[in-house]
Amino acid sequence: MHGEAAALGAGTVLNALATGVGSAFAIDAETTASVDLDDSGTVDGDVDGAPDADTRLIRRCVERVVERFGDGQGGYVRTESEVPMAAGLKSSSAAANATVLATLSALSVPVGDDDDAVDHETACRIGVAAARDAGVTVTGAFDDASASMLGGVTVTDNAEDGLLSREAVDWDALVWTPPARAFSADADVERCERVAPMARLVADLALDGRYAEAMTVNGLAFSAALGFPTDPAVEAMPHAAGVSLSGTGPSVVAVGERVDLERVRNNWERREGDTWMTTTRTDGARVIA
Structure with missing residues (x-):
């Protein structure tokens, strides 16, 4: 009873902490999960390269799928990721999505649009429920999870786990990740709620398909609310179509044409941390085996 699957990291258009409405877009950075089920009744797991990582989320994803589709199985889950942890690039959502799909595959439950x-x-909603169970998210992160699972850019109502819109986007994306890490569950929700008027404006822009403009407004508002510098975004604005703090930070993501983003890269590479170029993805998560 073995399954493998991969899901995508993502960048932020709108942080959902202020109003419960959020928006994110998938990027070409994958997390893979391998699940082996047995009759033990308990689930263990590990994260490749991070022996001290908290595995509650991925273990709970396996348990949630087994509770719904299995027969009390336990087993082992292991994840490997190109998405840096606690960097605002939806590593938890990607791990949850990949684990859910891998567990479904291990149980021989088909995934797709067929009736059965x-x-x-x-x-995706199974993984979101597991994230709430594990306490790794404040909002439930359906915005992040839906972008990771479905690909493209999504706008969601996280209070209802409702998908408000989904659209394909074709951007190059530049990511700067400083050495510091920030966990979503530790974010100052009260300060984020103070920028709710700007978040509502961002939601209107996103639902109108003006995603790049939306993410720039979001980035300025939430950088201020969460105490991150706006200098990287200001450096990018003359060249990028849009730029934002991703999630609750600390990563900043700019989108646009590669030739323009290379000019931004020249500035960002002077900063401490990692700067890397990628693209958006529209195909979403997938079962590998």
């Missing part, structure tokens, strides 16, 4: 299959939105 579990659709990707349903699989």
Whole structure:
């Protein structure tokens, strides 16, 4: 009873902490999960390269899938990731999505649009529920999870786990990740709620398809609310179509044309941390085996 799957990291258009409405877009950085089920009744796990990592989320994802589709199985889950942890690039959502799909595969439950299959939105909501169980998210992060699972850019109502819109986008993306890390569950929700008027403006822009403008407004508002510098975004604005603090930080993501983003890269590479170029993805998460 073995399954493997991969899901995508993502960048932020709108942080959902202020109003419960959020928006994110998938990027070409993958997390893979390998699940082996047995009759032990208990689930263990590990994260490749991070022996001290908290595995509550991925273990709870396996448990949630087994509770719904299995027969009391336990087993082992292991994740490997190109998405840096606690960097605002939706590593938890990617790990949850990949683990849910891998567990479904291990149980021989089909995933897709056929009548007898579990659709990707349903699989995504299982991971979101597990994230709430594990306490790794404040909002439930359906915005992040839906972008990771479905690909493209999504706008969601996280209070209802409702998908408000989804659209394909074709951007190059430049990511700067400083050495510091920030965990979503530790974010100052009260300060974020103070920028709710700006968040509502960002939601209107996103629902109107003006994603790049939306993410720039979001980035300025939430950088201020969460105590991150706006200098990287200001450096990018003359060249990028949009730029934002991603999630609750600390990463900053700029989108646009590669030739323009290379000019931003020249500035960002002077900063401490990692700067890397990628692209958006529209295909979403997938079962590997």
